[in-house]
Amino acid sequence: MKTTSPDTExxxxxxxxxxxxxxxxxxxLGLGGYVYYxxxxxxxxxxxxGYLxxxxxxGNLFKTYEGKLIQEGLRTNQVGTGVSNNEFEFSVESDSIFKILEVNSGKYFDLHYKEYHGVLxxxxxxRYVVDEVVNMR
Structure with missing residues (x-):
């Protein structure tokens, strides 16, 4: 009968x-890296x-600021579907930027944005978050 010593265990x-x-x-660490990325x-x-x-x-639970920019020009989404306008839908994190956009609807804007892989x-x-109004006219 072979016994194992307590040190071995x-x-x-x-x-x-x-x-x-x-x-x-x-x-x-891998999960944290994935969430960050x-x-x-x-x-x-x-x-x-484009024009705002x-x-x-x-929002239901989280109230967020959303907007849509209509860009000049036309594009086709898929082959054979015809022509549609260029629309850029975006989110805004900053209250101050939203207030500028809110009172100037219909004006022409140049908006700086950041694109992320996922939506929070x-x-x-x-996935597009506007962080700066570059120009308005």
Whole structure:
């Protein structure tokens, strides 16, 4: 009959606990990296120009600022579907920017935006978040 010493069992359980803790740390870091990349990493940014169609505050649980810019020119969405207008739907995080947009509906704007991979409900309904009014006329 073979018996194992208490030291051998302690070493086995210590190694197992160490492996589990490292896997847990790696899993948490990986999940944190994914959440950052998906919801907080700025994928792209630029400026869009057009006539402001509307700026509204809406939402069931999180009230967010949303807007739509009608860009000049025409485009086709799919082959054979005809021509439609260029619309840029966006969200706004800042109260001050929303107030500018709200009282100037119908004017021509140049808006600086940031594009994210994912949508957060408290940030808005779109992946595009306007953070600056570059020009208004």
């Amino acid at each position: 302690k070493k086995k359980s210590g190694i197992f606990a160490r492996i589990i803790s490292w896997l847990l740390v790696i899993l948490i 998906r919801y907080y990493f700025v994928f792209g940014e630029g400026v869009k120009s 169609n509307y700026a509204v505050k809406k 409900p408290w940030r808005g309904n779109t």
